[in-house]
Amino acid sequence: MDLDRLKHETYYRSLGGGNERIGAGLMKKIGRRVDFENAYPPYFVLVYVLRGEGEYVDFKGTRHPLSVGDFFYRMPGFIHSNYIVPESGWTEYFLEFGRNIFTAFRELGVVREDRPVGRIGFSALICEEIAAQISLLRRAEEDELPGAFMKSLSIFSEFIKRADMKSTQSADAEMLRQACSYLGGDFKNKLNLEAFCLKNGWGYEKFRKIFQAKTGISPGKYRVRRRIDMACQMLKNPNYKINEIAVELGYSSPYEFSAQFKRFTGISPLSFRTGKNDK
Amino acid sequence: MDLDRLKHETYYRSLGGGNERIGAGLMKKIGRRVDFENAYPPYFVLVYVLRGEGEYVDFKGTRHPLSVGDFFYRMPGFIHSNYIVPESGWTEYFLEFGRNIFTAFRELGVVREDRPVGRIGFSALICEEIAAQISLLRRAEEDELPGAFMKSLSIFSEFIKRADMKSTQSADAEMLRQACSYLGGDFKNKLNLEAFCLKNGWGYEKFRKIFQAKTGISPGKYRVRRRIDMACQMLKNPNYKINEIAVELGYSSPYEFSAQFKRFTGISPLSFRTGKNDK
Numbered sequence: 001m002d003l004d005r006l007k008h009e010t011y012y013r014s015l016g017g018g019n020e021r022i023g024a025g026l027m028k029k030i031g032r033r034v035d036f037e038n039a040y041p042p043y044f045v046l047v048y049v050l051r052g053e054g055e056y057v058d059f060k061g062t063r064h065p066l067s068v069g070d071f072f073y074r075m076p077g078f079i080h081s082n083y084i085v086p087e088s089g090w091t092e093y094f095l096e097f098g099r100n101i102f103t104a105f106r107e108l109g110v111v112r113e114d115r116p117v118g119r120i121g122f123s124a125l126i127c128e129e130i131a132a133q134i135s136l137l138r139r140a141e142e143d144e145l146p147g148a149f150m151k152s153l154s155i156f157s158e159f160i161k162r163a164d165m166k167s168t169q170s171a172d173a174e175m176l177r178q179a180c181s182y183l184g185g186d187f188k189n190k191l192n193l194e195a196f197c198l199k200n201g202w203g204y205e206k207f208r209k210i211f212q213a214k215t216g217i218s219p220g221k222y223r224v225r226r227r228i229d230m231a232c233q234m235l236k237n238p239n240y241k242i243n244e245i246a247v248e249l250g251y252s253s254p255y256e257f258s259a260q261f262k263r264f265t266g267i268s269p270l271s272f273r274t275g276k277n278d279k
Numbered sequence: 280m281d282l283d284r285l286k287h288e289t290y291y292r293s294l295g296g297g298n299e300r301i302g303a304g305l306m307k308k309i310g311r312r313v314d315f316e317n318a319y320p321p322y323f324v325l326v327y328v329l330r331g332e333g334e335y336v337d338f339k340g341t342r343h344p345l346s347v348g349d350f351f352y353r354m355p356g357f358i359h360s361n362y363i364v365p366e367s368g369w370t371e372y373f374l375e376f377g378r379n380i381f382t383a384f385r386e387l388g389v390v391r392e393d394r395p396v397g398r399i400g401f402s403a404l405i406c407e408e409i410a411a412q413i414s415l416l417r418r419a420e421e422d423e424l425p426g427a428f429m430k431s432l433s434i435f436s437e438f439i440k441r442a443d444m445k446s447t448q449s450a451d452a453e454m455l456r457q458a459c460s461y462l463g464g465d466f467k468n469k470l471n472l473e474a475f476c477l478k479n480g481w482g483y484e485k486f487r488k489i490f491q492a493k494t495g496i497s498p499g500k501y502r503v504r505r506r507i508d509m510a511c512q513m514l515k516n517p518n519y520k521i522n523e524i525a526v527e528l529g530y531s532s533p534y535e536f537s538a539q540f541k542r543f544t545g546i547s548p549l550s551f552r553t554g555k556n557d558k
Contacts, residue, residue, distance in 0.1 A: 012511040014504045016388025017495045019543050021508060025515060039554030042546050074554065100386050104379035109295025110425045142459045142494060143452065146389045150436030157429030180421045215421060216296045225293045229300060232291040236304060264298050267321050275318025275353065
């Protein structure tokens with residue numbers, strides 16, 4: 001790919017009845033030192049570094065060096081700065097989304113404000129896809145925009161997947177896998193997490209810290225969550241009575257089951273099954 | 280695909296720090312007439328009909344027949360019912376998402392509450408993808424879940440794209456294309472939409488109605504939106520001064536430009552350019 005031949009080019013298109021828009025572009029930032037400083041952007045952007053050197057300062061003040069193959073987010077509500085080595089020939093692709101997608105992705109843990117920088121390396125394939133997306137936004141008919149939006153999402157998902165694969169090679173990943181598998185099953189019985197850690201030669205307190213840092217929630221809450229996931233699954237099967245599900249999942253009573261299910265999902269088990277509001 | 284060999288199977292997995300989860304499954308509903316009645320689901324589901332006959336009643340009371348190759352939504356906040364011909368061997372795949380994705384998709388016009396039923400026909404490829412997704416949810420490690428979520432979205436996007444292609448074959452599509460192209464350009468000059476309609480042999484009032492129904496907004500608002508999109512694009516190019524952009528886009532003054540930009544995006548043109556809050 002001949003970066004010198006690529007030209008500065010950006011397109012934006014609004015979708016839907018609200019004020020949401022998507023954007024995509026290639027930007028060259030030559031001779032500039034400050035790109036964004038203490039910026040607090042109202043939109044959600046993924047920036048992919050094609051060339052150049054720079055630095056990203058996140059909302060906590062942590063500094064992340066940037067070079068070819070890195071990507072970073074500008075996130076609505078999170079102050080950040082990014083600086084460029086002026087003569088490094090900075091060239092970036094970007095994909096822009098509205099606030100709502102950020103809200104959804106953040107809630108789902110797909111995007112985390114404490115991980116604003118990732119690395120996938122330089123990928124000619126992804127570059128081609130973004131280039132195609134830029135030209136799609138330029139020429140898209142109105143009825144092609146929902147498809148174009150989904151295409152932006154699918155490129156975004158490539159970043160998530162590739163960066164994910166990297167993170168799973170980390171030293172703690174295997175421990176985390178085993179712990180999740182232990183915590184995510186055998187709901188009929190009470191678990192002894194301390195004994196489990198001991199057996200595997202892990203310090204309990206250190207384990208808890210790593211678990212929380214990596215998954216964003218505590219081991220105990222994780223277990224409840226998997227139990228609720230299993231409840232959802234069983235509720236979709238009309239062969240199980242709600243009482244039976246409570247027993248199967250180790251609740252001391254259907255009332256305890258109902259209360260916890262409601263606390264986590266906002267609705268009762270029956271309401272989840274029938275789709276009816278039971279206030 | 281031998282539907283008789285497929286078994287009832289559903290999986291749910293929570294993601295992130297909130298209480299959002301995704302689900303996928305195959306459901307067989309035999310001998311049942313009422314599936315959901317006046318349901319008001321708290322989640323967002325896409326249901327794809329693999330076999331059987333039925334009917335969907337949307338929040339306005341409009342009835343939509345359902346058969347193989349149709350899909351429909353259960354949308355949070357929108358009451359609906361769906362009925363099944365008991366002996367039709369009803370078999371469905373479903374993909375479930377949380378509320379946040381629905382909010383984002385609805386705001387973007389990707390999902391519209393006034394189009395809760397669509398048709399893509401029976402697709403063995405999509406069936407395979409959903410089947411793979413079901414088994415992925417069953418066995419996914421925690422660090423695979425963001426990727427799994429994106430995969431659900433990409434399957435969802437196939438429905439959107441295929442159903443879109445269908446809608447663009449409608450009789451009004453060509454008129455809409457021409458109108459969008461007319462309204463979406465030449466911002467320096469005032470347009471005469473009535474004359475444009477006349478020239479093309481379209482009744483002005485009828486045109487406005489169809490435009491509003493198909494795009495969800497009026498022709499005038501559509502034009503402003505495209506103008507704001509163009510403003511975003513030009514603001515990303517540091518070679519343009521904000522005054523120049525105002526002139527280029529036909530605003531009578533930079534103040535008028537600023538005011539309209541702010542009304543649509545929530546921020547000033549300068550703030551969009553720099554990412555800084557300028558209150």
